Amino acid sequence: MLLALILIPFLAAIGILGGLPARLSAVIASLANILVATYALSCPACCDGFSLQVLADPNINLSLGVTGISAVMLILSVIVTLAAVYSGKCPSGREKLWYSSSLFISAGAIGAFLSTDVFFFYAFHELALIPTFLMIGILGRGDRKEAAWKITIYLAFGSIILLAGLLLATSHTGSFAFSDLKEIPATAQNTVALLLIIGFGTLVSLFPLHSWAAPAYASAPTPVAMLHAGVMKKFGLYGLLVIGMKVAPQGMLHWLPWICVLLLGNIIWVGLVTINQKRLDLMLGNSSVMHMGYIFLAIAALSANPDNSIAVPAAVLLMFAHGISIALLFSLTSVVEQKTGTLEIAQLGGLAKTAPALAFLFGLAGMASIGLPGLANFAGEVMVFFAGFADWTPGESLGWVQITTIIALWGVVISAVYMLRAYRNTFQGPLVKATENAADIHYCEKIPSYILAITLLVVGIYPQIILQFLSN
Amino acid sequence: MQAHLIEFITVGLGLILLMFEAFSKGNKSQIGLVAAAGLAVILTMLFCPAPSCCPVPDWMERFYSDNQTARFYKIIAVTSTILVLLMSVDFSKVLTKFTSGDDDDSATGEFYCLPVFACAGLMWMASATDLVSIFVSLELVTITFYVMVAFMRRNVGSLEAGVKYLILGALSTGFLVYGIAWIYGTMGTTDISLYAGILENGTYNRSYLLFGIALMLIALGFKVGAVPMQLWIPDVYQGAPTPITAFLSVASKAAGFLVLMTIISPFLAAEHTGNTISAVLLIMAGATLLYGNLAAISQNNFKRLLAYSSIAHAGFLLMGVATQDYSSVSFYLGTYLLMTFAAFFVLALIRSEEDSDELDAFNGLGQRNPVLAFALTIAMAALAGIPLTAGFWGKFFIFKSAISNDVSWWLLSIAFISVAAGFYYYLKVVKAMYWNKARNENPITVPIITKFVLILLTAAILVLGIYPQPIFNLLGH
Numbered sequence: 001m002l003l004a005l006i007l008i009p010f011l012a013a014i015g016i017l018g019g020l021p022a023r024l025s026a027v028i029a030s031l032a033n034i035l036v037a038t039y040a041l042s043c044p045a046c047c048d049g050f051s052l053q054v055l056a057d058p059n060i061n062l063s064l065g066v067t068g069i070s071a072v073m074l075i076l077s078v079i080v081t082l083a084a085v086y087s088g089k090c091p092s093g094r095e096k097l098w099y100s101s102s103l104f105i106s107a108g109a110i111g112a113f114l115s116t117d118v119f120f121f122y123a124f125h126e127l128a129l130i131p132t133f134l135m136i137g138i139l140g141r142g143d144r145k146e147a148a149w150k151i152t153i154y155l156a157f158g159s160i161i162l163l164a165g166l167l168l169a170t171s172h173t174g175s176f177a178f179s180d181l182k183e184i185p186a187t188a189q190n191t192v193a194l195l196l197i198i199g200f201g202t203l204v205s206l207f208p209l210h211s212w213a214a215p216a217y218a219s220a221p222t223p224v225a226m227l228h229a230g231v232m233k234k235f236g237l238y239g240l241l242v243i244g245m246k247v248a249p250q251g252m253l254h255w256l257p258w259i260c261v262l263l264l265g266n267i268i269w270v271g272l273v274t275i276n277q278k279r280l281d282l283m284l285g286n287s288s289v290m291h292m293g294y295i296f297l298a299i300a301a302l303s304a305n306p307d308n309s310i311a312v313p314a315a316v317l318l319m320f321a322h323g324i325s326i327a328l329l330f331s332l333t334s335v336v337e338q339k340t341g342t343l344e345i346a347q348l349g350g351l352a353k354t355a356p357a358l359a360f361l362f363g364l365a366g367m368a369s370i371g372l373p374g375l376a377n378f379a380g381e382v383m384v385f386f387a388g389f390a391d392w393t394p395g396e397s398l399g400w401v402q403i404t405t406i407i408a409l410w411g412v413v414i415s416a417v418y419m420l421r422a423y424r425n426t427f428q429g430p431l432v433k434a435t436e437n438a439a440d441i442h443y444c445e446k447i448p449s450y451i452l453a454i455t456l457l458v459v460g461i462y463p464q465i466i467l468q469f470l471s472n
Numbered sequence: 473m474q475a476h477l478i479e480f481i482t483v484g485l486g487l488i489l490l491m492f493e494a495f496s497k498g499n500k501s502q503i504g505l506v507a508a509a510g511l512a513v514i515l516t517m518l519f520c521p522a523p524s525c526c527p528v529p530d531w532m533e534r535f536y537s538d539n540q541t542a543r544f545y546k547i548i549a550v551t552s553t554i555l556v557l558l559m560s561v562d563f564s565k566v567l568t569k570f571t572s573g574d575d576d577d578s579a580t581g582e583f584y585c586l587p588v589f590a591c592a593g594l595m596w597m598a599s600a601t602d603l604v605s606i607f608v609s610l611e612l613v614t615i616t617f618y619v620m621v622a623f624m625r626r627n628v629g630s631l632e633a634g635v636k637y638l639i640l641g642a643l644s645t646g647f648l649v650y651g652i653a654w655i656y657g658t659m660g661t662t663d664i665s666l667y668a669g670i671l672e673n674g675t676y677n678r679s680y681l682l683f684g685i686a687l688m689l690i691a692l693g694f695k696v697g698a699v700p701m702q703l704w705i706p707d708v709y710q711g712a713p714t715p716i717t718a719f720l721s722v723a724s725k726a727a728g729f730l731v732l733m734t735i736i737s738p739f740l741a742a743e744h745t746g747n748t749i750s751a752v753l754l755i756m757a758g759a760t761l762l763y764g765n766l767a768a769i770s771q772n773n774f775k776r777l778l779a780y781s782s783i784a785h786a787g788f789l790l791m792g793v794a795t796q797d798y799s800s801v802s803f804y805l806g807t808y809l810l811m812t813f814a815a816f817f818v819l820a821l822i823r824s825e826e827d828s829d830e831l832d833a834f835n836g837l838g839q840r841n842p843v844l845a846f847a848l849t850i851a852m853a854a855l856a857g858i859p860l861t862a863g864f865w866g867k868f869f870i871f872k873s874a875i876s877n878d879v880s881w882w883l884l885s886i887a888f889i890s891v892a893a894g895f896y897y898y899l900k901v902v903k904a905m906y907w908n909k910a911r912n913e914n915p916i917t918v919p920i921i922t923k924f925v926l927i928l929l930t931a932a933i934l935v936l937g938i939y940p941q942p943i944f945n946l947l948g949h
Contacts, residue, residue, distance in 0.1 A: 017846075054939045057949060058872070062938070119868075123859030130853055133899060137907045145907065149896075156895040160888045163871065171876040 001040055002050050002064040005074070006111045006124075008033050009081065013103035022095035023085070026103055030082040033110075037078045041071055041469075049116070060176050065116040071469040072316050073113040073231075073238055076323045079455055080230040081106040083448035087331040088222025089338055094139060101131035102223040109231045113238065116178040118166055121243075125203075125235050126159060132224060140219040141281075147212075147219035154202060154212035162199025162239075168192050169247045181246045193251025196244045197259065204236035205289045206296065207265030214285030222334040225281075229288045230327035234319045237295050241315060245302060252303035259300045260404040266293030268407065271414035275421075280333050280343040283422055287369065287415065288326045294384050295319055297401075297408055301387040304401045310387040313470050318380030320466055321368070321459060325377055328365040328452035332358065335445050336426070339438040345422055350431035355440040359427040361449045366423050368456045370415045376459035385409065474526045475538035478517060478546075479596045485510045486588035493581035500577045501564040504584035508557040511591065515550045518543055534663055535605035536596075540948030544802055545598035545730045547946065548809055552723040553591035555813045555925065559715040560584060562919045563820050567713060570624035583623055587719065590616040594727045603652045603662040606731055610648070610695075613727065614641050617720065621712040633711025640704045644694035647687050654684030664734060671742035678744060685749060688735060689756070695728030697786045699759040706767075709779035714823055717775065718816035721782045726805045729789055733798050740796055753794035754879065758886045761787030765893040774819055775829040777897060778812070781855060784890060788870050791887060797873035799947055804866030806943045807854070807936060811863050814851035814929040817922050818844055825916055834901060836910025844918060845905045847926045854933045856898040857891055862936035867891065 012029035016022045044066070051063035066074060084106070090098040104127060111124030129152065137148035169192045170176055172184035184192060198209070205213040213233075217225045244252060252259075270290040277283035298315035301308050335358060337343050340351070352359035368375035371382075388405030392398070398406075441449070459466055485507070493503050528536055560567070560583060571579040593612030600606040618641065622634020656662050658681040659670050670676060693701040709717045736753075739745045764784030771777040785808060792801040819829065821844070826833040838845040854863030874884060918926070936943065 053941075055941055055944070057944075123864065126859040126864075129858060130849070130902070133902070134906055137903060145903075152899060153892065153896060157892045160891050163868075164875070164884065164888055167868075167872050167875045171872070 001036065002066060002114055004036050005033055005040070005078075005114065006064075006107050008036065009103040009107040009110070013100040013107065016096055016100040016103070022099040023090075026085040026099040027082075029103060030078065030085050030106070034078045034082060037074055040066060041074070058176065060119045061117050062120055063116045063177065064114040065178075066114060068470050069238060069241060069312070069316050070113045072320050072466055073234060074110065075466075076234065076320050077106060077110045077113060077231050079451060080226055080323060080327045083327055083331060083452050084223035084226040084230075086448040087226060087445075088334045090221075091139060097134065098139065098221065098223070101135045102227060104128065104131040105224065105227045105232065109227065109235065112235050118170055118176045118178070118181075118243070121178075121239070122159070122163060122166060125232070128228075128232055129155060132220075132228065135224045136216060136220045139221045142219050143215065144219045147215045150212045151216035154209070158199050158202025158209070160199075161195055161202070165192055165195030165199050166243070168195065169243070173247065178242070181243060183249060184247050186250055189248040189251030190254050191251070193244065193248040193255055196240065196248065197252075197255055200236035200239045200244065201262070202236075204233055204292050204296075205266075206292065207262050207269060210266065210270060210289045210292075213289045214282055217285035217288065217330070218279065218281040222330055225285075225330045226327040229285070229330065230323040233288070233292070234323055237292075237299070237315065237319055240299055241302075241312065245299075245306060249303070249306050252299075256300060256303050257400055259296060259303065260400050263293040263296035263300060264404060264407055266290055266296065267411035268414070271411050271418075275414065275418045277418070278345055280336065280345055280348075280422060280426065281330075283345070283418060284326065284329050284333060287418065288322070290411065290415065291318075291322050291326075291369070293408065293411065294381055295322070297404060298384045298387050300404065301384075301390065301401050304399065305391045308387055308390050310383055310390050313467050314380060314383035314387045316470060317459075317463055317466055318377065318384055321376035321380045321456070324452050324455050324459075325365055325368040325375075328449060328456070329362070329369060331448050331452070332362045332365060332441075335441055336362070339441075340434040342434050345425045347432065347434050348426045349429040349435060350427070351435045351438060352427040353431055354435055354438045357446070358441040361441065361446075361453060362427065363423060364453055364456070366419045368460070370419045371412055374457070374460050376456045376463070379460060379463040381412070474528060476528050476532050476536050476599070478514060479592050479599075482511075482514060482588060482592035482595060485514070486585055486592065489585040489588060490582070493585055496581075500581045500584065501561045503581060504557045504561040504564075507584055507588055508554045511550050511554045511557070511588065515547065515554065518546050518550065535602045536599045537601045538599060540946075541730075541798075541802065542598045544806070544947050545726060546595045548726050548806060549591050549594035549598065549723050552719060552726075552809055552813065553587050553594075555817075556587050556715045556719045556723075557584060558921050558925055559718065559813075559817055559820050560587075560713075562922050563713065563715055563824060565824050567624065570627040570630065572626075583620070583713075586616050586620050590620070590719070590723070594723055597727045598730055600731075601664050601734065603656065603664065603735070606734070607648065607652060610727075610731065611645065613724065614645065617641075617716070617724065620716045620719070621708060623716070624713050627711075629711035630713065631711075633708040636704050637708045637712075640694065640701075644691045644701065647694075648691035651684050651687030651691060654680060654687060658684060664738065667738040668741065671738060671745070674744070681739075682745065682748060685736070685739060685745070686752070689732075689752065692728055692732045692735075693756065696725050696732065696789070697760075697783045698756050698790055699763050699783075702760065702763060702783050702786075705783055706776050706779045709782070710773065710776050710829070714775070714816060714820040714829075717778075718813055718820075721778065721816075722809045722812050725782065725786065726809070729793070729801060729805060733793060733801065736793065737796070737798070740794075750794045750796075753790055754883055757787050757790035757794060758883045759787075760784070760790060761886050761890040765890040765897075768897045769893060771897065772831050773829050774822075774831050774834065774901065777831070777901070778815060778819070781894070781897070782812070784894065785855075787890065788867060788887065791874055791879070791883070792870045795870075795873045795877040795879060797869065799944070799949060800866070800869035800873060802947055803869060803940070803943050806946070807862035807866050807933075810929050810932050810936070811851045811854040811861075814847060814926060814933065815855065817926055817929070818848045818851070821916070821918065821922055831901065831904050832908070832911070834904045835908035836913070837905040837916075840910055840913065841916040841918065843923075844916065844926070847930045848905065849902050850930045850933055852898040852901050854937070856894045860934075860937045862933045862940065864937065865940045
């Protein structure tokens, strides 16, 4: 059953390359995946994992399982995949590449989240590399070639460092299975933790290894930007939570001051960079880098005290919420570009008059991303800040995590500044040349937006729907 | 049938083909197909288990061992020879052009017979257990290659490659003989299987022995393309006829590594010599990795790029040898065969169609022939070591044993940087195929043999990328 979740998009992608109707197959495959995922999660007993030994020595299995965090990531992946294949405007004649690449990326992401073997966890993630490279390089916008090289080299470099960390960790545990991961000897923990932080950190765009992200998302075709920023990027955080904290908790504690400083780099430095952006897509790309800082804050709180009971739910909820909201924003940005022909914020204005539905949806997504109560991100961010202070009793002196949390709170202000300014300049004010004749969002284009927006609302009002997976 | 007869059969096949070629009138490239069919029969014989009735006779046993590893390398040798012959058939247009002035292919006949002799030498080398038999089989291979590299006699590049290969090859043979002499002088025997015992007793002169081994390393470094004996590779690879380049890059390298492992393994395992030799090997590995990968970055000629990539792969393989992880090295070489041949088949086709090996000849291939472009993309991804292709496992195993053997961090960093550099130059080819505009838009038709082989190789790369166990089964693990 779980294998089907990977095979459906994978086979559909191959089918599309082989000549099946591209868009239709992609939509059917992602719908089927949502159904299978719902079934798998609602009835855990019906599909208690899958395992196939691919190699006897060393013992490597293609084993899949869905537990806790991976369940949430699975939901995120299938929802964003469906929205992504609906979004964006595929240049005519390139449907094969467009839809098959999106499905390949999705299959890689789902495979990575479901794998319970270190080898395949790593391998599935890399499956996305070539489709991303081709999509940005061929069908991207702007400086597409430079952006494609940048993302590919950065991610390749990050994953190779990650591979070193994983191999070093597994050489101590002696097994590749997730279930055999245990704390490794203290002497090796610092090295392993450092390699994992740099490796996973590059994939998550941790400051100062973040510079690939914003240009790549800005140039990427819409489905790739949605899948990458929404889903693939969570892979690194997932890895740190599931592997990093398990094999090297003392190592993570050792590097805690560094994590704190770097995550503030994400929140404050990149936040200020975001304020200065002149284009909508670059602004969103940078904001997605910035928000990674909050999730790292939850990881920092967990490193400071592995028993911190709020940190994991906080991180996971925010990962989910951020994935949905950034996917929605990228999807709507492509609609804005299709209707007005530009993404330069200075050339836009008053779009709410001609396209009220678009403005409403964009406003909702923007508010969600800056943490307005009632929407999913708020629940996540609040829990992250609680997690930062969970170990602190009044009267005690402030630790690294608490000081970082206090500074990080200013990030909320920064994100409000850039998002509200962008919203005002794009949708409010007098109509300008680009927006005069802009049509409102079309019925078809609403489908992905509504899927994502409703998810944001439901999870925002009732976060337990996601958190329930983490309780057992 | 006695196991060692298989080499004699192969030589016999070659001789018959030569006779046949001398008297046949028709299209010479048919000889290539006959040779490939003959070798296919030999290949099936290799898969049959060794018969218990008739073991290798005593007089042969000292020179020849028939074990699972040897068989694996024989399979590599025969498979790559078959692929070379098939590639040559589709390459006959270029061959004819550069061997005779007009469209007369009568001078190309030997080209389809010679690889069979090289194959016999490679197979014998896989089984050789004595310095003497190693030397003889190695020379059979090398001398055949001297002819094949320079075969396109009306092409200056091929002639230049031939001269370079001849001079440097002769030099390395000199080193090899000298090394054998020193080792024989120190150990008192050329039978490698006795070395472990002698090393344990300690009745030998360590300095003389190390000097002999150093000479050996230089000679074998030439065969596998390791720094500091790598300089011939780019020029010879670029000048030689493309099928022969593929042959050199796969079969000759695999045999070189096998010989290296056969000779060096008792010394690496021994207490008094192991650390020194493994340190030297690791330094060679680091230098080879750096040279191969950094030089490959700036190449604009696909054939030359593959030459540097072959140096880079030698670096990874040397790391595996130094950490005594011989089964990983064998696995790596097996997968290396698949991906390198896939790349060379496409290259040979483009060479025939476009008359160019430059990277810009590949521009727009994604539009001109999507299947061809897809196959080359898979091959490049595998060479770069992207997971879920066969190429990743080899690197994975080598890194794994390097990390668990506590190889020093500077070598690991070089190796990891090399992999990242590899991503760049292999993807450059992918970029040319999909991003760039084609010089001419004519679709390319793929000859039936190339098409069939490419589909087979691509499928193997992908299947082994998920399920690598079959190669280990062949290796007897």
